[in-house]
Amino acid sequence: MRLTAEAAATATADSASSEDITRSVVTAAASSRDERLREVMPALIRHLHDFAREVRLQPGELFAASQFFTECGQISDHARHEFLLLSDTLGLTMVVDTESAAVAPGAFESSVLGPFYRAGAPEVPSGANLSRRGQLDGQPLHFSGRVLDLAGHPVSGAAVDIWGTDATGRYENVDPDQPDMNLRGRVSTGPDGTFDVWSVKPVSYPVPADGPAGRLLYQMDRHNMRPAHVHVIVSAPGYRTVVSELFTDDDPYLSSDAVFGVKSSLIVHYDQVFDESAAERAGVRSPFWSLTYEFLLTPGATTPVAFSAGPGPATA
């Protein structure tokens, strides 16, 4: 049916503009009974719609995005968290971290948890070695430190949860060649706030690139490397739990971390120690590496860690 010029003009005037659609959807979202949803959803909708207008999003691109998210879901399981990886590589995790976890200068700062954290790491005594495979795991490292309050008083009984990769850059839960919980452990601080464990010197390693999040990195001409780091969660009653990592100061990827987790206060130096008798006492090779760090905790409530991966098949 052909419209007269007058009818066509009326039809156009009656058609909703994309801004009208945004207003309708925002209005619909604003009546949610859940208070937080009432706050979050209208803003999310506004930003999503503005984004579509800004980049002139095409129907085919919207469909491709839908396929991308489907793939993110399909590759995810209890040990593989593709949406979290996507959030990490797009910097969203660190934006949320930075907006929500500001601390006083000098206090221990947070960084990304990453998808390889496992709750329930073995509790180990001071001086224990987290490496179960000796040389196969990497170069020996003595990791010691103190947990203190902001005034410099020792925090006794703080839990220091430590995990890292072996020398090939793989976590035990995605590597069938490593024993369960290899290179993971929880040590408690003594009355003077000190702790020490043995492990291996961290190496830089790639975040998983065999799924949609990694593919997107390559499509954006970005690399998927993380600078060498050891993960640490420090918690103690009466203090904010800090999920973080310590980065090796001479790593070539320090300024281009694939997940933007580096903060200057988290960059550390490793010393090489040539002490045969200390190495022999610890049952490691000489020379070994030494790292020491003071963790200053912020008063507040302890919080549970957001999520935990499990043991799993090799997917990384």
Ligand code: BEZ
């Ligand atoms: C990690 O350091 O374990 C990690 C963090 C973010 C994405 C992938 C891996």
Ligand code: FE
């Ligand atoms: Fe890591």
